[in-house]
Amino acid sequence: MIIRDERETDIGAIRALTTAAFADVPQSRQTEAAIIDALRAAGALTLSLVAVDESDQVVGHVAVSPISLNGDTNCGWYGGGPLSVRPEFQRSGIGTALVRAAFDRLREIGARGCVVVGDPDYYRRFGFTNDVSSLVVPEVPPENVLTLSLHDDIPTGTAAFHPAFAAQD
Secondary structure: OEEEEOOHHHHHHHHHHHHHHHOOOOOOOOOHHHHHHHHHHOOOOOEEEEEEOOOOOEEEEEEEEEOEEOOEOOOOEEEEEEEEEOHHHOOOOHHHHHHHHHHHHHHHOOOOEEEEEOOHHHHHOOOOEOOOOOEEOOOOOHHHEEEEEOOOOOOOEEEEOOHHHHOOO
């Protein structure tokens, strides 16, 4: 498996893989593929990494985009996700490899930290915490908001993901 930046020729595969990966997720609104497309169209994909197999087929994808903290859009914090792995390859380490590659790249660009909305048990193994008293994402259950500081303390207040996260399919 190789992890690399997305290419224009990967876009259809990313959409199909993301749709398939979230098809049976009860918490999903089934808009993840549309969110990635909207982030790309807005020029807001800081990172769009794919995992490809030996035949260069896309088997996983992670998107990373800037967030705002307390209205500050230049805060140096990023939102991780959506993270998608083809269903038949889930639980094989692809998602873990994508998350680690994304963190490495975020460190390289001097990011201060990352916020994800997701399964606490999954993201805690990467060092994410979910102190429900520190950071709030409106309309998201606090137990599903996780933060990882790369340089500083965890901020307090309100985090807002890019407006593309309101995209509908």
